[in-house]
Amino acid sequence: MADPVSLGEVLSQPFMQRALLGGLLTGSLGGLLGSFAVLRQLSFFSDALGHSALLGVSLGIVLNINPTLVLIPFAVVFALLVNALVERSRLPADALLNIVYSSSLAFAVVALSLVQTYRGGIQQLLFGDILGISRGDLLLIGALALAAVAYLLLTLRAQILLTLHGDLASAFGVKTNRHQLTFIILLALVVAASIKAVGVLLISAFVVFPACSSRLISRRFPTYVLLSTLLGGGCALIGLLASGWTNLPSGPCVVVVQFSAFVLTLLLSQPLRRLATGREGDGAPSPPHSPTVLPPTPSPGAERLGIPETRPRGDLRPSVTPHGRHKRAHGSISPS
Numbered sequence: 001m002a003d004p005v006s007l008g009e010v011l012s013q014p015f016m017q018r019a020l021l022g023g024l025l026t027g028s029l030g031g032l033l034g035s036f037a038v039l040r041q042l043s044f045f046s047d048a049l050g051h052s053a054l055l056g057v058s059l060g061i062v063l064n065i066n067p068t069l070v071l072i073p074f075a076v077v078f079a080l081l082v083n084a085l086v087e088r089s090r091l092p093a094d095a096l097l098n099i100v101y102s103s104s105l106a107f108a109v110v111a112l113s114l115v116q117t118y119r120g121g122i123q124q125l126l127f128g129d130i131l132g133i134s135r136g137d138l139l140l141i142g143a144l145a146l147a148a149v150a151y152l153l154l155t156l157r158a159q160i161l162l163t164l165h166g167d168l169a170s171a172f173g174v175k176t177n178r179h180q181l182t183f184i185i186l187l188a189l190v191v192a193a194s195i196k197a198v199g200v201l202l203i204s205a206f207v208v209f210p211a212c213s214s215r216l217i218s219r220r221f222p223t224y225v226l227l228s229t230l231l232g233g234g235c236a237l238i239g240l241l242a243s244g245w246t247n248l249p250s251g252p253c254v255v256v257v258q259f260s261a262f263v264l265t266l267l268l269s270q271p272l273r274r275l276a277t278g279r280e281g282d283g284a285p286s287p288p289h290s291p292t293v294l295p296p297t298p299s300p301g302a303e304r305l306g307i308p309e310t311r312p313r314g315d316l317r318p319s320v321t322p323h324g325r326h327k328r329a330h331g332s333i334s335p336s
Contacts (some may be wrong), residue, residue: 030206050203067282075192128199
């Protein structure tokens with residue numbers, strides 16, 4: 001384990017500064033897009049995309065081309081093909097995605113094993129090497145972050161409607177298919193750009209963990225998205241500092257911190273929910289009525305990419321009274 005003096009020396013190094021900035025950008029971007037992806041039930045799609053990205057990396061290595069230049073177009077084309085395949089297949093979407101990413105991962109490992117000079121680098125591809133991130137990688141991730149924020153802000157109303165209630169979004173004239181496809185492409189680009197820093201096996205954690213942690217303690221959609229973004233970036237910074245302090249692998253350290261944050265929010269969710277319910281019961285002014293939101297109701301695009309509709313314990317969908325009015329679900333998030 002490093003002492004504080006050596007940690008300070010490590011933090012003064014340019015490679016560590018690039019790693020911290022890259023971790024902040026990657027974690028925040030994963031938390032931002034993950035907050036929408038989780039509610040649209042696209043978590044498994046991001047996981048399949050991350051696993052399959054290794055095939056794109058292996059193609060670049062076999063063809064002796066910069067893997068990053070191959071991976072980004074490969075991820076976009078792969079996402080579009082999988083989307084079309086799931087839309088037209090009779091197989092369950094989760095089973096089809098499992099087949100796609102498992103076979104892609106197997107082909108990638110076989111291809112990399114045939115390249116004698118790259119056998120030692122498979123572990124870095126699987127678990128990431130954020131300490132090896134370059135200025136070019138930072139510029140790419142930064143550009144994607146700006147593009148993602150700009151797109152979500154410009155289409156914020158449509159994104160909220162599409163995320164919380166796909167049928168309602170269609171009724172309001174939102175082009176659900178176009179927005180869903182654009183979001184999938186954006187998610188594919190972010191996954192592809194983050195593979196080098198995070199790794200194939202851990203990329204889904206950067207998308208899922210912050211959003212799930214935020215959902216446990218948030219009641220309003222803007223708070224949920226903001227908290228997910230902050231958790232993503234904050235956990236990445238803490239994990240990287242812990243990695244430098246303990247001399248442990250950076251990617252797994254970040255995921256361990258994300259898991260710890262999830263456990264903490266899980267423990268705090270019930271007390272916070274009881275506190276909020278108690279305030280409403282004591283006559284405190286309640287927020288204006290709005291439909292409760294959170295899924296398991298899939299949006300139209302999510303139904304194509306995955307996950308059959310279920311109603312597990314703690315379902316947060318709005319219930320309807322005999323008079324046809326929505327009844328606020330316990331612990332739900334409102335869009336305002």
